[in-house]
Amino acid sequence: MSLDLYGTSVQSRLLLGTSLYPSPAIMLESLKASGAEIATVSLRRESGTERAGQAFWSLIKDSGVRVLPNTAGCKTVKEAVTTAQMARELFETPWVKLEVIGEDDTLQPDVFGLVEAARILCSEGFEVFPYTTEDLVVAEKLLAAGCEVLMPWGAPIGSGRGLNNLYGLRSLRAHFPKVPLVVDAGIGLPSHAAQAMELGYDAILLNTAVAKAGDPVAMARAFASATDAGRTAFEAEPMETRDMAAPSTPVAGTPFWNN
Amino acid sequence: MRVTVNGQPHETAAATLAELLSELNYDGAVVATALNGEFAPKGQRLNLTVSENDQIEVIAPMKGG
Numbered sequence: 001m002s003l004d005l006y007g008t009s010v011q012s013r014l015l016l017g018t019s020l021y022p023s024p025a026i027m028l029e030s031l032k033a034s035g036a037e038i039a040t041v042s043l044r045r046e047s048g049t050e051r052a053g054q055a056f057w058s059l060i061k062d063s064g065v066r067v068l069p070n071t072a073g074c075k076t077v078k079e080a081v082t083t084a085q086m087a088r089e090l091f092e093t094p095w096v097k098l099e100v101i102g103e104d105d106t107l108q109p110d111v112f113g114l115v116e117a118a119r120i121l122c123s124e125g126f127e128v129f130p131y132t133t134e135d136l137v138v139a140e141k142l143l144a145a146g147c148e149v150l151m152p153w154g155a156p157i158g159s160g161r162g163l164n165n166l167y168g169l170r171s172l173r174a175h176f177p178k179v180p181l182v183v184d185a186g187i188g189l190p191s192h193a194a195q196a197m198e199l200g201y202d203a204i205l206l207n208t209a210v211a212k213a214g215d216p217v218a219m220a221r222a223f224a225s226a227t228d229a230g231r232t233a234f235e236a237e238p239m240e241t242r243d244m245a246a247p248s249t250p251v252a253g254t255p256f257w258n259n
Numbered sequence: 260m261r262v263t264v265n266g267q268p269h270e271t272a273a274a275t276l277a278e279l280l281s282e283l284n285y286d287g288a289v290v291a292t293a294l295n296g297e298f299a300p301k302g303q304r305l306n307l308t309v310s311e312n313d314q315i316e317v318i319a320p321m322k323g324g
Contacts, residue, residue: 017324027322042323043291045265045316048284053319057289060320070323078296085298086291086318157324207324 001235003202005149005180006095006127008066010037013197014227015068015182016220017207024059026216031063034220039065040097040205042072043087068129070097075110080117084126096121097129097151097184097205107157107185111138115145122146131184134168136175143179150176151184151205154196158208160188163195173200190219190226197230198238260311277304279315290317 002009016036021027031039041060046053060067069087074080077100084096100117102110109132118128122145130142134152142150152172155161163169164186173181183196184205193204204227213219251257262269264283273279276292276299292299293316299307309315 017322019322019324021322040323042321043318044321046285046288046290046319047265048280048288048317051288051319053321054289056322057320072323082293082296082298086293086316089298089301090289090291090318090320 003180005038005129010066011035012037012224012227013203013231014193014224015040015184015203015205016210017205018056018060019207020211021216024056027211028059028063030210030216030220031065033217033224034210035224037066038068039063040070040207041067041091042070043083043090066095067091067093068095068097069093070131071099073101074099075101075113077113077117077120080113081120084117084121085124088126094125094127095129096126097131099131108153109133111135114138115141118142118147119145129182134165134172136172139172139176139179143176149180149182151182153185154183154192155186155188157185159186160209161186162188162192166195166199169196169201170199190222193223194226194230194233197227198233200234203227260309262309262311262313262315264315265317271309273309275305276307276309276315279309280304280317283317285317288319290319292317 002011003013012035014034014036015038016034017040018027069091071080071083074083080100100110100113101107114130118130121128128147129149129151130147131151139150155164180202182203182205183201187193187206188209210216210219271279273282295314
């Protein structure tokens with residue numbers, strides 16, 4: 001079944017970043033292998049003579065993916081809002097992956113600034129994808145601000161640690177059963193992606209785990225399979241876990257059984 | 260007058276943001292701009308006056324996660 005994000009329907013539940021690849025060609029091959037229909041992009045200062053950004057933008061446009069511009073590196077509400085406004089003009093999309101970074105070591109969101117920036121951007125017609133934590137109260141406030149998608153972290157950006165707070169992520173899913181939830185950041189292995197999807201998350205956003213793999217294209221394919229497998233498992237309704245063993249082979253008729 | 264463009268000092272006689280961009284060889288480039296921290300839309304660059312000590316950002320698409 002397709003995923004609906006602000007009225008846009010996509011088949012792939014894997015969103016991929018465009019940074020850190022060994023080359024632009026490998027980035028494009030990885031995008032294709034992942035099946036991702038949405039790719040994150042960013043904004044940086046441009047020199048009038050070098051124009052590095054123009055070449056990158058041509059590549060991405062030709063690939064046919066839908067872009068989700070981020071506000072990476074922004075540490076204040078003002079920076080994030082201005083960056084989002086510039087992104088909307090450049091990329092011609094109301095979508096923005098809103099990042100307001102609160103701490104350098106963990107790159108964790110400044111959730112206070114995030115909520116305020118989300119409120120401003122939503123009121124200006126942006127369709128905000130907030131990079132947040134698994135905190136339920138923050139999630140409530142982001143939804144009240146006008147966000148229709150939430151993107152909690154699995155672990156710090158680029159750490160590859162997987163799902164650090166399984167209970168928190170499970171609670172968030174249970175609390176907001178109808179809101180599209182995307183695990184964004186911290187995914188290191190396809191098994192992490194599968195685990196998040198098995199919890200009922202709607203999609204996975206990752207970059208480093210593919211870009212920094214020895215073979216990014218093969219890893220992109222692995223993540224696509226894992227994301228699909230996790231989603232299928234969720235829809236198939238996993239069994240309940242239990243503490244004690246329960247024999248799967250029928251007990252009745254067991255040879256030499258005397259009880 | 261002296262302004263700052265992308266964090267670097269720049270001496271200019273440009274009266275508007277559009278003139279400044281042209282002076283810096285951005286003609287035809289896909290860029291977005293901010294003037295003193297505020298978004299400066301493409302359609303307003305002709306009318307936005309550049310003044311001494313202004314801080315200008317000129318940004319373009321880039322890879323991101």
